[in-house]
Amino acid sequence: MFIRTLLWGTNITLGNFTTIEDDVIIGDNTCIGNNVTILSGTRIGANCQIHSNVILGGIPQDLKYRNEYTLLEIGDDNMIREFVTINKGTASKMKTVIGNSNLIMSNAHIGHDCTIGNNCVIGFSVGMAGEVQVGDWSNISGLTAVHQFSIIGEHTMISGLSRVVKDVPPYIIVAHDPLQYLGLNLVGLKRRGFDSKKLEELKAIYRILFQEKRNTKFALQLIENEFEQTIERDKVLDFIRHSKRGIVKGYRE
Template identity: 75%
Template sequence: MQKLKETFIDKNAILGNSIFIGNGVTIEKDVVIGDNTQIGNNVTILSGSRIGENCQIHSNAVLGGVPQDLKFKGEYTLLEIGDNNIIREFVTINKGTISKGKTCIGNSNLIMSNAHIGHDCVIGNNSIIGFSVGVAGEVIVQDWVNISGLTAIHQFSVIGEHAMISGLGRVVKDVPPYVVAAHEPLRFAGVNSVGLKRRGFNSRKIDEIRSIYRIIFQEKRNTKFAVDIINQEFEQTVERDKILNFVRQSKRGIIKGFEI
């Protein structure tokens, strides 16, 4: 009979109350884990990891690994994970590099099996990262984002809040808030109306968002011209300003349009 791997917990790790730890777990020094977190079998949590309360970390996940980036020279960096996150089997999340100093995962996210989140990423709150999604370094994912399985996200990309990305997507441009991105190459495929309704957006607000994107993605001139039109013709609202600020601040440029 094969002998089970022993659990190792460094004496300098700081563990909260009512934590469950499975078989074969490794928890290194300089790790902090909050109350009521559950850690499955064969999980590895490496130095510099900070994990909040009420998280579920399933079997064979590796958290706080060394960045897969040649500029990393062993400097002290962190992985910070908030509360109420579900991290499924074989997920890997690397800590930061000198670029930002840490990788940050917010609260109440579901990260499905085999997903990878690279160095210096910032993941917001209430998002779903599907199975085998690959998130390269220094990506920003805002709140309430749904990324379907097998999607690959290029480094430095930004995905706006309430966006949804279809499976097998290839993200090489920024994805603005409130949209569905699909097809190959990835492009605008409509407003995420189903997701928005679930989160309390009414029909009038969804129509406003749809009208704004109609101008952005069907305007035959450049994006700056479309932004100027929206500024002049649409009443100032939270959603309008979030869209405009996202487009203005995009360094990689936003995805291309598609028929509304």
């Protein structure tokens, strides 16, 4: 097996008492704080900030792991705060992937084979089990626990202290226990440039899905028949139809 040696970009800042193993790549202008541990198989992009006591590329906390060669890939412009731990992949997907321009707050844990998109916020002390998928522009608030294999759609907001055991469709806010739909993520969507017409379309789609208490299969067919085809409509339909574990609940009685 071919193992890369340590490859450095330019203008890298390295703190005191930091350990970096072989087979690590670090991009330009990345700043690494004190007492950081970066283990073999880790790839870090450019312009990242890795704060003190972070551990990257740790061995997966999965009993199926058999020391196979896997990776942790971290994109550009990420900020990873104190005491974050991110494990590398297993034979399942061979790598854990963190996209670009994410903020991962202190004490968060991201397990093996997870995929985090771009422009996400992972709140403090979020615990994310293995093989979770998180879409772009998602915001997972502090002290949330995310069950393995969960899928979180893009532009979502998950309130703090939540327990995610079902898939979360795109564009919405969810909260409570059990987790339930509370409405559109209006603040986030407006910040991303969604206009009033698009917001009304999404409100109407989710009203049929969650508020009118229809069978999910029938609701999806109704949405497909009654709404003009758009990127957003199709993302909602595709997400729910491909969910293997089911989606969050609608409004509580």
